Amino acid sequence: MLNLILFGPPGSGKGTQSEKIIQKYKLVHISTGDLLREEVANQTELGMKAKKIMDSGELVSDRIVIGMIRKKLEEHRAGPGFIFDGFPRTVAQARELRKALTDYDEEISVMISLDVPREELVKRLLNRGKETGRTDDNLETINNRIDVYEKQTIPVAHYYDKMRKYVPVDGMGSIDAIFKRIVKVIDQVK
Ligand code: AP5
């Protein structure tokens, strides 16, 4: 099975590129951010707890996120494979993912990391905030999300780099140009 991690800071294009990847490769898309926003929209207990944390730009607890992931893995254990978007975001999450996939005799094929400079991230997210009203797309929360990414999430890239699974991709340019770069990487590991 093909199991991809699409990695990168907030606003690097993980959601945008995931849509194109699932169309071409027919993978199951798991975005922990989308799953959490669904809980918020449904006003579940989990959603109410998560909303405050998400609006501040901090990370929701590993336990909650891993619980959601395990459920999705079980639902789609027969295939065709996964694209993980916005997960894992801590080394603890990466270790848990490895354990969970091992239970199904699976592993991560590759981590594709989108490189985008901070000024561009802020520009894209402020713009998305205006267009969609996503409540964490305001300057203060955007800056905190990027700081949290640098502190807590970058170590996840090192974790996969040690296993020779980390592949950086230039995340600047048109959406189609970036997609072509991603396809090149996927077709090499497939
Ligand atoms: P999450 O939903 O994962 O948000 P994020 O990481 O902050 O990333 P974004 O969704 O903002 O960016 P993206 O990379 O998907 O970019 P997009 O394609 O949308 O997480 C939200 C919160 O949930 C977290 O802060 C945390 O609290 C919690 N959470 C989620 N997962 C968690 C986990 N595993 N553990 C703990 N907590 C977790 O693009 C951005 C914009 O740019 C769009 O408007 C798009 O149209 C535009 N754009 C895309 N590509 C281009 C391009 N090439 N050129 C110009 N514009 C572009």
Ligand code: MG
């Ligand atoms: Mg996203």
